[in-house]
Amino acid sequence: MIGRVAVVTGGSSGIGLACARKLVERGYRVVLSARRAAPLAEAAAAIGAEWVAADSADEEQFAAVVTAAGRVDLLIHSAGMMAGTFVRTERAAVFDDVVRTNLRSAFVTVHAALPRMGPGGRIIFLSSSAAHAPQPGLAGYSASKAGLNAFAGALAREVDRDGIAVHVVTPAPTATPMLEGVRFPMIALDVDHVAEVTVWLDTLDASVVLPELSLGAVQKGPFAPEPFVPPVARELGRTEPPATG
Numbered sequence: 001m002i003g004r005v006a007v008v009t010g011g012s013s014g015i016g017l018a019c020a021r022k023l024v025e026r027g028y029r030v031v032l033s034a035r036r037a038a039p040l041a042e043a044a045a046a047i048g049a050e051w052v053a054a055d056s057a058d059e060e061q062f063a064a065v066v067t068a069a070g071r072v073d074l075l076i077h078s079a080g081m082m083a084g085t086f087v088r089t090e091r092a093a094v095f096d097d098v099v100r101t102n103l104r105s106a107f108v109t110v111h112a113a114l115p116r117m118g119p120g121g122r123i124i125f126l127s128s129s130a131a132h133a134p135q136p137g138l139a140g141y142s143a144s145k146a147g148l149n150a151f152a153g154a155l156a157r158e159v160d161r162d163g164i165a166v167h168v169v170t171p172a173p174t175a176t177p178m179l180e181g182v183r184f185p186m187i188a189l190d191v192d193h194v195a196e197v198t199v200w201l202d203t204l205d206a207s208v209v210l211p212e213l214s215l216g217a218v219q220k221g222p223f224a225p226e227p228f229v230p231p232v233a234r235e236l237g238r239t240e241p242p243a244t245g
Contacts, residue, residue, distance in 0.1 A: 004202075007069050009033045009056045009079035009109060011049070012040040014176035015126055016078030018195035021047045023074075026199070031069045033062070034079065057105040062112050072113040074202050078126040079105055082178050084140045095140040102144035106151050119163030122202050125152050126194075127170040129214070149212070156211060163206060169198050172216035175228040187241055188228035189217045 006023050010016035011032030020030050020043075030049040034040045037053035044051035052068045054061035056079045066072055081101045084090050110123060117123075131149045134142035149168055156166035174189040194215060204210060218224045227241050 003027070003029065004073040005029045005031070005069055005071050006074040006076065006202075007031045007033065007065060007072050007109075007113065008049075008076045009105070010126075011051070011078070012036060012043045014078070014178060015171075015174060015191055015194050015198070016076065017043050017047070018191045019076050019078065019198050020049055022192075022195050022199045024048050028074070031065060033065045055105075056109050057100045059108050059112070062108050066112045066116050069116065071118075072116045073121055075109060075113045075117070075121075075123045076126070076198060077106055077109050077124070079109075080126065080128075080178075082128075082138065082141050084138050086137050087139050090140065098140040099144045099147075102141070103147045103151065106148050110155060114159070114164075117164060120206055121162075121164040123152075123155070123159075123164065123166045124198055124201055125149075125166075125168045126198070127152075127168050127212075129170060129172045129216070131170060132214075153211065156209075160209075165204070165206065165209070167201050167210055168212040169194065169201070170212055170214045172214075173228075187217050187219050187224060189215060190225065 006028045008016050008020045008030060011020050012034035020032055023030050024047050032040060032044045032049045032051040033054050033056060035053065035055050040051050040053050050068065052065045054065050056062050081098060083098055084094055106125060125148055127148050128145040130138060130142040131145035152166055152168045159166065171189050171194045174191055174194050176191055197213060197215060
């Protein structure tokens with residue numbers, strides 16, 4: 001994979017940064033993108049990647065990312081946000097922002113990358129288990145991730161004739177900054193485990209079709225990870241995951 005060019009959105013932290021780190025270690029040239037320049041620059045310097053600050057839902061800004069990349073062999077779209085509350089109290093502006101960040105960005109990034117992607121190119125979307133198990137209190141987030149999965153499915157059928165593969169990685173809750181505001185502990189996936197699987201997809205033969213991979217953490221037994229306790233949950237004195245049947 002030496003010399004292969006990867007663009008990774010949401011690259012300043014979480015799954016995006018973990019994927020980028022593994023790609024650099026494997027010899028890829030990596031261009032990171034995220035909205036905030038300062039943490040993005042710090043992350044890129046730490047792993048030896050290039051960076052371009054951009055809102056992945058903004059056409060003009062993201063065009064600058066692919067221009068800097070020159071060509072795109074691999075696009076990992078990890079940018080996203082989890083926000084919102086119950087529908088009866090949520091503001092339309094928050095709903096719009098979630099859909100823009102999680103779904104519109106998928107269109108914008110792909111629309112910009114495709115002209116610079118040839119046969120053997122690969123597009124990987126980071127989705128969420130909420131796409132299949134919608135979460136009350138996160139209707140906008142759940143809908144945006146379900147929409148992302150549907151977008152990926154339609155896109156795959158458009159670009160297979162061009163030799164471009166499309167995948168969705170759908171992890172259960174993962175210990176990243178996105179969960180810091182959650183009010184209860186949980187058994188969560190390790191970010192490096194999700195990144196390892198995501199990066200592995202680019203080793204598949206171009207003739208293999210693999211639309212979606214769903215990942216979850218072992219909940220019981222000797223291989224279950226320690227509970228992830230978000231800062232807000234710790235402040236509330238909640239350090240053990242809710243009991244399950």
